[in-house]
Amino acid sequence: MKRKSKISGSTIFILVLAIINILLIIGGISGISGMFWWLILTLPLLALGIYDVVQTRHAIVRNYPIVGHLRYLFESIRPEIRQYFFESDLDGKPFSRRQRSVVYQRAKNQKETVAFGMQADPNQPGYEWVAHSVYPVSLTEDDLRVNIGNKQCSQVYNASIINIGAMSYGALSKTAITALNEGAKIGKFAHNTGEGSISPYHLLGGDLIWQIGTGYFGCRDAEGNFDGEKFRKNALRPQVKMIELKLSQGAKPGHGGILPSTKNTPEIAAIRNVIAGTTVKSPAHHSAFNSPEGLLVFLKKLRELSDGKPVGFKICIGDKKEFTEILDAIETTGIIPDFIAIDGAEGGTGAAPLEFTDYLGMPLYDALAFVSAELESRELKEDIKLIAAGKIITGFDILKVIALGAAAVYSARGMMLSLGCIQALVCDSGKCPVGVATQNPKLYKALDPTDKKVRVANYHANTISATLEIMEACGMKNINDVSASKFFRKVNELETKSFEEIYFKNEKPVKVKPFQTNLN
Ligand SMILES: Cc1cc2nc3c(=O)[nH]c(=O)nc-3n(C[C@H](O)[C@H](O)[C@H](O)COP(=O)(O)O)c2cc1C
Numbered sequence: 001m002k003r004k005s006k007i008s009g010s011t012i013f014i015l016v017l018a019i020i021n022i023l024l025i026i027g028g029i030s031g032i033s034g035m036f037w038w039l040i041l042t043l044p045l046l047a048l049g050i051y052d053v054v055q056t057r058h059a060i061v062r063n064y065p066i067v068g069h070l071r072y073l074f075e076s077i078r079p080e081i082r083q084y085f086f087e088s089d090l091d092g093k094p095f096s097r098r099q100r101s102v103v104y105q106r107a108k109n110q111k112e113t114v115a116f117g118m119q120a121d122p123n124q125p126g127y128e129w130v131a132h133s134v135y136p137v138s139l140t141e142d143d144l145r146v147n148i149g150n151k152q153c154s155q156v157y158n159a160s161i162i163n164i165g166a167m168s169y170g171a172l173s174k175t176a177i178t179a180l181n182e183g184a185k186i187g188k189f190a191h192n193t194g195e196g197s198i199s200p201y202h203l204l205g206g207d208l209i210w211q212i213g214t215g216y217f218g219c220r221d222a223e224g225n226f227d228g229e230k231f232r233k234n235a236l237r238p239q240v241k242m243i244e245l246k247l248s249q250g251a252k253p254g255h256g257g258i259l260p261s262t263k264n265t266p267e268i269a270a271i272r273n274v275i276a277g278t279t280v281k282s283p284a285h286h287s288a289f290n291s292p293e294g295l296l297v298f299l300k301k302l303r304e305l306s307d308g309k310p311v312g313f314k315i316c317i318g319d320k321k322e323f324t325e326i327l328d329a330i331e332t333t334g335i336i337p338d339f340i341a342i343d344g345a346e347g348g349t350g351a352a353p354l355e356f357t358d359y360l361g362m363p364l365y366d367a368l369a370f371v372s373a374e375l376e377s378r379e380l381k382e383d384i385k386l387i388a389a390g391k392i393i394t395g396f397d398i399l400k401v402i403a404l405g406a407a408a409v410y411s412a413r414g415m416m417l418s419l420g421c422i423q424a425l426v427c428d429s430g431k432c433p434v435g436v437a438t439q440n441p442k443l444y445k446a447l448d449p450t451d452k453k454v455r456v457a458n459y460h461a462n463t464i465s466a467t468l469e470i471m472e473a474c475g476m477k478n479i480n481d482v483s484a485s486k487f488f489r490k491v492n493e494l495e496t497k498s499f500e501e502i503y504f505k506n507e508k509p510v511k512v513k514p515f516q517t518n519l520n
Pocket residue numbers: 165166167168171172193194195196211246248249250257314343344346347348349350389390391392410411412413414427437
């Protein structure tokens with residue numbers, strides 16, 4: 001019987017390396033020129049090889065010393081290799097190359113067209129389209145603004161239909177927040193602060209939607225509870241146009257916000273009133289209320305403390321019954337929020353547990369259709385405007401959610417892309433290579449707000465134009481004409497259904513009209 005060798009391949013490899021080093025040393029001592037120089041390379045390799053076989057953490061490098069490290073190297077550059085060399089125009093997650101490119105082009109005011117026709121296969125399930133008209137119309141940008149604020153609010157806000165979605169200073173860098181805020185000022189649209197409070201970089205002239213999460217950053221006492229006086233001080237700032245209470249977020253519904261320790265700088269810690277350098281996890285639930293009625297009473301308090309500014313809440317729908325309970329409470333208390341922001345499960349985040357990102361929460365279209373039909377059936381649609389968020393990038397994306405009942409939209413990652421985000425998917429590491437989602441000065445100083453604010457404004461303006469162009473081609477004279485019956489999706493190889501059939505057929509028997517604008 002053949003006896004198995006007891007010396008492993010890795011040991012032989014180390015021995016060979018050791019012999020090479022010994023031979024080089026002997027050669028060097030014997031005066032052969034250049035021998036010692038080779039040791040600069042071979043000695044560290046020998047040291048690494050010995051370390052690899054001795055360590056017990058990584059089996060792969062223990063079995064394959066030195067070369068085993070290549071696996072980690074290739075793993076670390078896999079996203080870049082895939083994106084640069086293998087990704088097709090319709091590949092790429094969460095945003096395809098085509099989606100990213102359209103944002104880059106619109107942000108840079110570059111070409112507005114694509115060549116040679118459709119890339120998607122229109123016969124595949126999932127393909128979507130909108131019915132155009134033989135009678136196109138002409139519209140202006142003013143047709144795409146909406147008043148938010150019902151009769152219970154005294155400072156109605158005239159909003160653009162596209163606004164910057166919630167992303168805090170902390171998740172994003174100061175240069176990114178500066179560019180977003182200044183971009184919002186140029187384009188006359190609103191900038192949602194995210195739950196990380198109002199920083200100096202939010203106060204550069206852009207309209208603000210101040211978001212308050214469970215951490216009550218910017219309005220918390222020493223114990224982390226809501227502090228009315230601090231709230232009022234910030235809420236009365238002229239830049240703050242609306243107040244948004246965050247109940248949940250699509251990427252991590254039922255989970256509090258997370259600020260990784262690498263991003264928690266002393267400045268950010270001071271703004272949030274937390275300890276610098278620690279990972280800050282906001283609680284999953286609010287301490288200021290614990291029932292639907294409590295939520296509404298709290299919203300009323302926020303409205304009063306802000307001298308009548310529009311108030312609303314952001315939610316990713318989970319249990320439908322819980323949402324209808326809130327609507328029941330609106331009817332019983334008579335307290336009507338001015339808006340509800342609906343975030344789809346497909347929404348983005350700076351940092352979240354994988355299960356929450358991938359499996360919790362209702363996708364945007366289902367959620368929007370459900371909420372919209374509920375509001376309609378309770379005759380609340382005029383008073384409570386819906387703001388939709390979740391992978392809204394193009395004019396077509398905007399019109400689809402308007403058809404499902406939204407009055408306006410948030411774009412968070414679209415705006416990041418307009419700042420130069422390359423979808424490196426490392427927001428949670430603090431190592432964002434383009435300085436958007438990092439607190440590392442070496443990285444964020446490369447992002448020049450003077451240039452990027454213009455890109456943010458361009459992206460907004462060009463997307464508004466694209467939205468108007470579709471409406472014109474479809475003969476939609478105003479936003480009220482954007483109806484679910486005009487949008488279609490291939491649901492299987494043989495059938496195409498309208499959004500009306502897909503999303504409203506099983507809801508209560510009401511005809512869902514889009515919201516009414518302040519115009520007309
Ligand atoms: C980097 C980053 C930070 C975010 N921070 C917040 C936040 O503070 N509060 C919040 O409600 N949502 C937050 N979101 C979610 C977005 O506001 C938005 O709801 C979601 O990403 C869907 O929009 P999008 O598809 O246009 O990105 C964050 C998203 C990203 C990508």
